[in-house]
Amino acid sequence: MTATEPQTEPEPQDDDAYSLDRRAVAAILYAVDIDDREKLTELMEPLHAADIADLLEQINAYDRTRLIRLYDREFDGEILSELDESIREEVIGILTPEVLAEAVREMDSDDVVDLVEDLDDAQQGAILGALEDADRVAVEQALSYPEYSAGRLMQREVVMAPEHWTVGQAIDHLRSTEDLPEQFYHIVLVDPRMHPVAHVTLGRLMSARRAVPLRDLTEELFKVIPVTQEEADVAYAFNQYHLISAPVVDAEGRLVGVITIDDAMIVLDEEHEEDIMRLAGVGEGSLSDRVIDTTKRRFPWLAVNLVTAVLASLVIAQFEVIIAQFVALAVLMPIVASMGGNAGTQSLTVAVRAIATRDLTGSNVWRVIRREVLVGLINGLIFAVVMGIVGILWFGSPALGYVIAVAMVINLVVAGLAGTVIPVVLDKMGVDPALASGAFVTTVTDVVGFFAFLGLAGVVLL
């Protein structure tokens, strides 16, 4: 094998690629301990703002305060942008007014919007006050759009050209423009009423002769985003259609801004994270939240689960007489409920994600329900045989084996049905299925599981 030949496996060090080096963190904290500003600045210098933000999130509040105080004027706006919301307010509170003002002034206006929208009024005021007039107006205008809308996400600086221009005119215009946005990928062509009609990639612009009209170079794929569209839908459109950037228009269809793929990628990431957390009943939040906030956020879901569990217990209570007679029922009954709960979670997770990705629609909902019920039936039959045999071998009672087998089939079929129907119905009712499906599905599988098992036992064993 020559050295240039591709290797057959990713190298092992890739496993921790990009994660913060523990020794680097230790060295930084040591510099803070000995109050050595020069050393700290030197150690922080190679770190990207996103890594510095991660570092600040991972150390404790005491170290964080001392580090930020010592780092002082080196602290820049990009770190603020990258910081998790849970500690932004704390960090802003630590910065001196001068450092904060300077940090904020060097930020892009869309990043400032993202920063201030969740702050309390006093901190919001301090940051808006630090901005230059033009930037402040831009930020305030963005804040007038609904939260989580395209208007909040977009940047207002758009590179545009009249639709009748040539390549040469566009290039001359770009050369003479002082303040081009940091990142742009398309030139948006607009009609005289400022409606975006098409766009041209910079790559095609560069490779064409000066005399070519821009409209001969436009991309086939061109999606326009309404300023009030929800950011989740924007992210979906970027992901579905592989957009790189898309113009944003107001209610009259006039160009008011542009959204680029990097912003959409962040939203997509957040939406996913939210779905995972909601499915697990965790809600929003992060590792750097305080214990009390985390406790509060997890409490409601546990409370709902308690109600669910008590409901299931009420079902069990109906069968106290027979349980007292056949204690084996108490031993085996959690198995039926647990299998149902797991099968239900499988179905509901698939359904919730399919709803989120628009793969589960009116066109295929019945087929999906039928499929989930069939999957439940087949797996139910297999586990029925297994548990029937276990029941007979363990307790020497074919009747008990029969009861648990039938209850298993019933509960796994119900799990497939409830796991699909409940998210679909919640979605139709405008309730986020990721948030609410779990509790409902578990209630159904617990109640049906205990009822089927103990009820059948009452009929068969007594």
Add this chain to the structure above:
Amino acid sequence: MTATEPQTEPEPQDDDAYSLDRRAVAAILYAVDIDDREKLTELMEPLHAADIADLLEQINAYDRTRLIRLYDREFDGEILSELDESIREEVIGILTPEVLAEAVREMDSDDVVDLVEDLDDAQQGAILGALEDADRVAVEQALSYPEYSAGRLMQREVVMAPEHWTVGQAIDHLRSTEDLPEQFYHIVLVDPRMHPVAHVTLGRLMSARRAVPLRDLTEELFKVIPVTQEEADVAYAFNQYHLISAPVVDAEGRLVGVITIDDAMIVLDEEHEEDIMRLAGVGEGSLSDRVIDTTKRRFPWLAVNLVTAVLASLVIAQFEVIIAQFVALAVLMPIVASMGGNAGTQSLTVAVRAIATRDLTGSNVWRVIRREVLVGLINGLIFAVVMGIVGILWFGSPALGYVIAVAMVINLVVAGLAGTVIPVVLDKMGVDPALASGAFVTTVTDVVGFFAFLGLAGVVLL
């Protein structure tokens, strides 16, 4: 309110923005039913390839075959790229060799790689055979890199320039190059040994004078990706550092390709989906899979859960004597186990995600464990009081109330501990924590829950 003023809420129709219209699907299927090729082509014309792929995934196999046969030569390569893996082989089997050959020939080489890597040998051969020689070599070379590596993800066409060039030289070069990639955002500067040293965005290139040296325009942010790096790490880097494109290098550091943000976004999306599905014990797969495949994929996790549940039952079996005496124990015991299971799932989901996003590291693992245990303790104490009261009111037994209260605290603390420690340990052992944590954590909370509750009951009530 004037018409141009931003509205205060996203418009309701946004809710279903971009999802396939049910009536459009019905019209298309009707055209298939009456065998009207012209009508079908007209109806499909406005649809993006990604939407056509979604449509094919959502209809049943019979309609899919008829639609594809009728659509015939209109079927293009982009639809193949967008199709879910689960039905790609089926669709490729339906296409006539001529249509398949033409569809494949118009695809980019990285899309062909993505298409053929999961096909069986016969279909792979048919597709490779349809390509022109240069493209086939490119695809085969890409396939020689490990699966899920940067080498598979990158496109090989890179726009580059010697590091000493000026803006004018670069622009002239672009103008004279016939076959520029469809999408590119940077010009990569290389040294004489083809090592990438920096890159310049097209935007900055366009706005500079012709005499300016390219090296005066380079971006501060410049990350180079090793060709063997895992695609998950590539996606992380794009997300963490907001990269737009990054050059890929071989073991000698020579430029071999480029990865762009749209590819990274797709990987990020897939990684997320995988994590959600693994956490729910569903594994890979999609709605368009056959019943038997879905059943097989869900079976292993249900089997693991059965073992877990039987283990918990064995614990219960140790306490048959006391359950026979106090049937209330059988009624209440699932509550303790269920609350523990839910709290454990909350903790493990947070831990699994924090590991995936590199937010949980050696620097903060102890603090996170302490936090989760504390959260478990506080919620445990609250629910202990609630359940203690329920136990007393329902069964009139303060002793029973005391037992369930103490068991609740113990199990929620253990849930916080196990929910954090188990994923961290699995990750250290090289096992995907998303895949395996659930079963372990549930086993712990079930066993501890039943043991604490019934064991305490044995001590207190007897």
